[in-house]
Amino acid sequence: MNSNKPFWNPYVAGIGLGLVLLASFVLTGRGLGASGTFKHVAAAAIHAASPTYAEENGNIAAFFANPTRSSMNEWIVWLTVGTAIGGAAAVFTARRFKIETIHGPRTYKEYRWMLAGLGGIISGFAAQLARGCTSGQALTGGAQLALGSWVFMISVFAGAYALAYFVRKEWI
Amino acid sequence: MDGPLSQVLKFSFGTEMFVSVLVGIGFGWMLERGGFGRADNLVSTFYGTDFRVVRVMFSAIVTAMIGLFFLDVLGIMPLSSIGLLDTYLPSQALGGFLLGAGFVIGGYCPGTSVVAMVSGKIDALIFVIGVAVGSGVFTLNYDTLAAFQNSGARGRVLLSDYFHVPSGVVVFAVSLVAIGAFWAVGKIEARVNGRVAPSSPAQGAGAAVGAGSAS
Numbered sequence: 001m002n003s004n005k006p007f008w009n010p011y012v013a014g015i016g017l018g019l020v021l022l023a024s025f026v027l028t029g030r031g032l033g034a035s036g037t038f039k040h041v042a043a044a045a046i047h048a049a050s051p052t053y054a055e056e057n058g059n060i061a062a063f064f065a066n067p068t069r070s071s072m073n074e075w076i077v078w079l080t081v082g083t084a085i086g087g088a089a090a091v092f093t094a095r096r097f098k099i100e101t102i103h104g105p106r107t108y109k110e111y112r113w114m115l116a117g118l119g120g121i122i123s124g125f126a127a128q129l130a131r132g133c134t135s136g137q138a139l140t141g142g143a144q145l146a147l148g149s150w151v152f153m154i155s156v157f158a159g160a161y162a163l164a165y166f167v168r169k170e171w172i
Numbered sequence: 173m174d175g176p177l178s179q180v181l182k183f184s185f186g187t188e189m190f191v192s193v194l195v196g197i198g199f200g201w202m203l204e205r206g207g208f209g210r211a212d213n214l215v216s217t218f219y220g221t222d223f224r225v226v227r228v229m230f231s232a233i234v235t236a237m238i239g240l241f242f243l244d245v246l247g248i249m250p251l252s253s254i255g256l257l258d259t260y261l262p263s264q265a266l267g268g269f270l271l272g273a274g275f276v277i278g279g280y281c282p283g284t285s286v287v288a289m290v291s292g293k294i295d296a297l298i299f300v301i302g303v304a305v306g307s308g309v310f311t312l313n314y315d316t317l318a319a320f321q322n323s324g325a326r327g328r329v330l331l332s333d334y335f336h337v338p339s340g341v342v343v344f345a346v347s348l349v350a351i352g353a354f355w356a357v358g359k360i361e362a363r364v365n366g367r368v369a370p371s372s373p374a375q376g377a378g379a380a381v382g383a384g385s386a387s
Contacts, residue, residue, distance in 0.1 A: 007213070010227035011354075013206030017228060018235025020198035025240060027191050028183075029176035029254040032199050034283035035307070042308035059314035075192040080286060082196020087287035089197070090204035099292040102211040102279065109294075112279075116295040119278015120285070120302020121309065123271055127282055128310035129321055130267025132257070134281040135199075137264070139229065141257035143236035145342050147329040148259030152268035159272025164218040167277050171215050 005094040021139055028075070031140025034083065035127030036076035042124075044071055059128075104171040115170055175253035200287050209291035211279030218276050220364035223357035230350040241343045251330075251339075259326040266320075278302065 007013070021032055043063050047054035055064045063071040091097045103112035127133040130152055132140070138156060141149020174180070178188055206228045207213040216222035243249040275281050278299045280288055285303065288296030310317065331346075332339040 007207035008205045010206060010224045011231050013202055014228040014231025015235045017199070017202040017206065018232035018239070020195065020202055021232060021236040022239040023198065024195045025236070025254050026176055026243070026249060027195065028178045028188060031255070032195070032283070034281075034286060035303070038282060038303045038307040039311070041304045042311055045304075046308060046311060057311060057314055058318060059311045073189070075189060078189045078192040079196040079199070082193040082198075083200035083203070083283065083286050084196075084290050085193070086197035086200025086202075087204045087209060088200070088290040090201045091209055091287075091291040094205070096209075097292050099294065101294045102288075103295070104212075112295055113298050116278050116280075116298040117302045119274045119276075119280070120299035121274075121306035122302075123274030123278060123280075123282060123299075124303035124306025124308075125310045126267045126270035126274055126306070127303070128267075128307055129317065130264050130271060131260070131321075133271060133283065134229075134275075135283040137257065137268070139232060139236075142229075142233040143240060144251070144254075144256050145237065145331045145339065145346070146257045146259060147326070147331055147334045148261060148264040149257050150331060151259075151261055152264040152271075155265045155268025156272040156275065159269035159274075160218045160276040161272075162269075163273045163276050164215075168219070170277075170279075171212070172219055172221075 005096065017139075018143070021143060025143075030075065031136065031143070032079070033076050033132060033136030033140065034080055035124070035133040035136055036074075037080035038124055039128060040072055040074060040077050047071065104169065106169050106172075112170060115167065174247075175249060179253070199283070200290075203284055203287045204291065208284040209287045210293060211288065211295060214281075214284060215276055215279055220360050223361060226353060226357050230353055234347055234350045237343055237346060241339065244339075256328045256330070259329040260322065260324050261326070262324045263321045274306075 008016075024031055039060070040063065043054060043060035046057070046060065047064060051064075055061055063074075088097075101109040101112055103109060123133070127136075130137055132149075132152070134156065137149050138153040142153055177183070178191070183191065203209065207224055208228070213222070213224055217225040240251060244251040271281065278285075280296055280299045282303050285296045285299045289300050330339065331342045335342070
């Protein structure tokens with residue numbers, strides 16, 4: 001493949017990820033996450049378009065309750081800033097940064113782009129509905145042994161396996 | 173110590189945000205090194221060719237779970253002192269199913285898409301834009317969706333509460349299930365890929381979705 005350095009053994013990467021999650025609990029009392037940042041980004045865009053609407057929307061009104069602080073000045077947004085920095089540091093030090101589109105051999109990148117956008121929209125909506133994504137619900141709540149997070153995690157795998165057949169041309 | 177350091181040491185807002193950046197750096201680093209900066213390494217799990225996602229995710233959960241369990245049992249950091257996630261079964265089940273669908277259709281989940289985007293993947297950049305749009309669609313329709321999202325609210329329910337067993341039993345059971353899953357996915361991979369089960373779990377990165385390509 002394109003990697004100049006091999007990826008880590010998945011168990012080593014998993015234990016490392018688990019230690020980062022544990023450190024997060026010990027340091028701040030919170031787990032990991034990502035979709036919350038997207039909620040903030042979308043909320044900021046909606047607020048820019050219509051401040052009144054955003055400040056009265058039950059899903060995001062709390063973000064704008066404190067007029068002295070930007071709605072983006074939140075722990076989850078900073079965590080995602082860190083995620084981008086950490087990911088970039090890892091990809092550059094492994095010399096595998098490459099501008100490309102990942103897809104299977106039987107399709108074209110334009111088709112892949114369309115499905116990437118569609119999958120992103122579905123995921124953004126879904127993560128809001130479930131109050132978290134693979135990191136904010138499955139990893140964080142999974143380690144806490146929260147009932148709902150385990151139901152969420154099982155449902156993620158169910159949804160992915162249920163749809164895999166229909167998009168197989170995209171990947172294999 | 174009777175809680176997370178941010179409470180014990182009374183972190184200022186700025187310190188807490190700075191610590192969040194540091195935690196995020198560790199998160200992004202591990203995701204990238206784990207191979208999650210490219211979609212083929214993620215979706216290969218859903219075609220049975222390389223269960224990297226299962227291995228990384230479950231070993232991460234087990235590691236953090238055992239850590240939290242001992243911090244709680246030893247009284248160093250009670251579980252009740254951290255932000256435990258509330259349970260809403262209908263919205264978590266449907267949201268999870270849709271997130272899984274979005275995962276295999278789009279190739280990423282929200283966290284991994286950020287790492288893939290900074291790895292230069294154009295598909296991840298498009299996915300990231302999609303997640304923000306989808307998030308906005310939910311917010312714009314919140315009035316209609318709120319009732320379903322809040323239905324079945326149970327508050328903080330842990331598996332040990334639900335099954336009426338000590339938390340140590342759940343920790344042990346989840347660890348066993350994880351080990352069983354690691355064994356089972358190796359067998360499935362061997363069958364799907366039509367070769368003998370690799371003795372070393374280190375395979376995978378290169379073997380992911382045999383035909384994965386890029387353009």
